[in-house]
Amino acid sequence: MAPITIDEALSRFLDEQRERLAPRTFRNYDDVIGLLRDCMNGYGPNLLSGADHDRWRRAYDDGDEDAFCTQMDASYIDSMLDEFLGYFMIRKVMAGQELLQASGTVTKKLVGWLAEHGVIDQAAAASGTERATEAARDLPKAERLADALYQLTLNCPVRSPEAAGRWIDDGIPMQITKVEPGKLWFQGDIGPLPVPRKASELAQPGWRVTVVLAFAQNRWWLVEVGNVYP
Missing domain, CATH: 2.40.50 (OB fold (Dihydrolipoamide Acetyltransferase, E2P))
Structure with missing residues (x-):
């Protein structure tokens, strides 16, 4: 696959999933990818330097608030997964158990898709898959632990x-x-x-x-x- 932007990659990924998933399951995919976009547009610019930062800044200053996703190469997605799963979904999103688990499941599927289409290499795919698998297992448990500890404070x-x-x-x-x-x-x-x-x-x-x-x-x-x- 020729180089594509983050926005193009996520849109193509969702288009393929829409064809194979039941509507309820696809809604989870759509929600998670929407949150991932928000995370990357909000925090992704912190990763940038040089020409990439200049390109993002020009687009952002021209009014494109989603400039990270619309301007940056899709390979940046892999660099944002820790931020998304380890911080954003915990700190910034009021998510229920289903969405927390879906965030890991969907990013795992996305990492596989990125590797399949040559956006990231196999080593990055293996690392990302492991991180997403842990998130699908641990994020719902962490939320239940937070609830149990809150009850203790009362x-x-x-x-x-x-x-x-x-x-x-x-x-x-x-x-x-x-x-x-x-x-x-x-x-x-x-x-x-x-x-x-x-x-x-x-x-x-x-x-x-x-x-x-x-x-x-x-x-x-x-x-x-x-x-x-x-």
Whole structure:
């Protein structure tokens, strides 16, 4: 395939999927690709330098707010998958379980399509496929973990640093370092944090969680929780 833009590649991909998929399934594909476009147009310019950045800037300044997708080569799609699956779908999208799982499934199919049409090489396709497979499995679990941890915060008796012996509020996601039934540990040897069994069954060492933690009454408490990043 001759070089094509991101926009052309995504449109051709969707046209092919429309022919083979049931309408409900295709809607998920269409939704995910729409979100991927939004992610790339919003964050993709950060990748650019030199002539590519100049071309994007000229088009954007002329009023093309989608200039990253309309101007850049489709090979840039592969470079945006981590941003899309590891940040955008978690932080920027209010997605249900079905769409979260679909984001991994659809990007896996897209990576295969890009390799089949010579847009990316096999090594990039293998890496992208692995990343998308992990996302299809882990993003819904991470969302369920966030929900379970939020329920835990509702019973926290500690609401201010003054009421705690230690107060952890770094404003950045903290890595889960250890998981046992009903217990979590975080980086910096913080833990154990008592949690419901369903939460510890979902959590994985290495995942990161935005949390506020307090140590009081001889134990750790979860004061606030934000996003979970697998």
